[in-house]
Amino acid sequence: MSKTINLNNKTVVISRTDSIGDVVLTLPMCAWLKQQFPECKIVFLGQSYTRPVLESAPFIDEILEWNKIEALPVQSRVEELKKLEANVFIHVFPNKEIAKLAKKAKIPFRIGTSHRSYHFLSCNIKPNFTRRKSEFHEAQLNFELLRSYGIKELPSLKELSALMADFHPKGTLPQDIQRSIEGLNLEQGKKKVILHARSQGSAVEWDIEKFSRLAKLLADNGHAVFYTGTNEEGVNIRGSIPTAQNVFDVTGKLTLAELQSFILQMDTLVACSTGPLHLAGILGIEAIGLFSPRRPIHPGRWMPLGEATKVIVHDEDCELCAKGEDCDCITKITAEKVYDTITSNIEELA
Incomplete structure (x- = not known):
């Protein structure tokens, strides 16, 4: 897709359901989306134990806990995604079950790397890049999934760090x-x-x-x-x-x-x-x-x-x-x- 799609007033789901470090390295793409499209709604699908990290990121508007959704019957899982009325679903961490659910929920734009075979059935935007042999940082590679939304060149590590300036924890110490x-x-x-x-x-x-x-x-x-x-x-x-x-x-x-x-x-x-x-x-x-x-x-x-x-x-x-x-x-x-x-x-x- 060569034309940049405007995401203002749209809902974007970022799916990263693995560990804390991986979630942290996904946050810059969330911040960039909010910076470029201030009126968009960012929903992060993660695990319950990473919620405190996500709550420290003011550019995330809503948090979904995959482990809670996963515990529901299949049709109820689909309904949970439908409730979002999402326009875009980005599979940063590939998960076959989640990819199938996003398609069943009829989310219009579903983005996942072409290097996962099941994305050919579940995603309609499939950027072609590989992480394992790349010279780029993990946080930079996440931006490969945003080519349709204005990314021409991957940001530098300095630019990624600057995107995290507003990240601030809310907890107090014992x-x-x-x-x-x-x-x-x-x-x-x-x-x-x-x-x-x-x-x-x-x-x-x-x-x-x-x-x-x-x-x-x-x-x-x-x-x-x-x-x-x-x-x-x-x-x-x-x-x-x-x-x-x-x-x-x-x-x-x-x-x-x-x-x-x-x-x-x-x-x-x-x-x-x-x-x-x-x-x-x-x-x-x-x-x-x-x-x-x-x-x-x-x-x-x-x-x-x-x-x-x-x-x-x-x-x-x-x-x-x-x-x-x-x-x-x-x-x-x-x-x-x-x-x-x-x-x-x-x-x-x-």
Whole structure:
């Protein structure tokens, strides 16, 4: 379709029903649509647990929870989509069942990549692009789905980051955790650092012992360290958390809404490729990502957005990663290298 379609006064459904990080990297396209078509209505179809992230995005007008719709009988699912009176349905994360429902709901424009065979039966706009072998970032690739609506060139990472300027969490922190932050007596230039040591299997992970080494380096040099994660992750890592002054374990103590507000009060977050890393990036704090250079999980595809983002790999030219083979080179990143990355800008300002 060569002619740009005007979406003002139209309802657009963005479907991304996977994890937090993926949702975060989909938000810039929502912001762009609202920027280009201020009178359009943006409906986001996601999972219930990502709702706090979506509620922090003022350019999203309505949130649908797929897990709740999925629990309904098939015809009731169709009726839920019909109620939206949507004009456009964009399958950012392909899902065969959702694609069939959007067609049954007779949504006029249904957009999905041509690289999913079932989209040939369910979608009537099928952009031809591939994610796995692309040189572009995941958030940039999402814009391939908007070619019919005015996108001529994919936006830069800087432009994508700028689109997230209005993202702001609404949660407040539990009083005991807020008191812990306010009670810190750090010297000037010292940082409050989050270590999000696990990723619920979404990424190749760094050794927990190296997170411990990093925590001790930070604490011994006057910085404050906060471990975050789910309660289950906390059970698995608490034995390795150093018992040192200004090292705090808040695993299992924060909801997702609270975690976002917590991140806003910190200076740095260190993690592998996982949701909180992406949240830190768009919230504007220093987000340091530990990555493997292997495609398709390399930082060029999955680094967090944000002006203060930094990524670390052990060896950009790793032979095993270049061949696409399983590799543990991420575990060779030293705690000292990460510490130097965290403190380098402090030294530059001194």
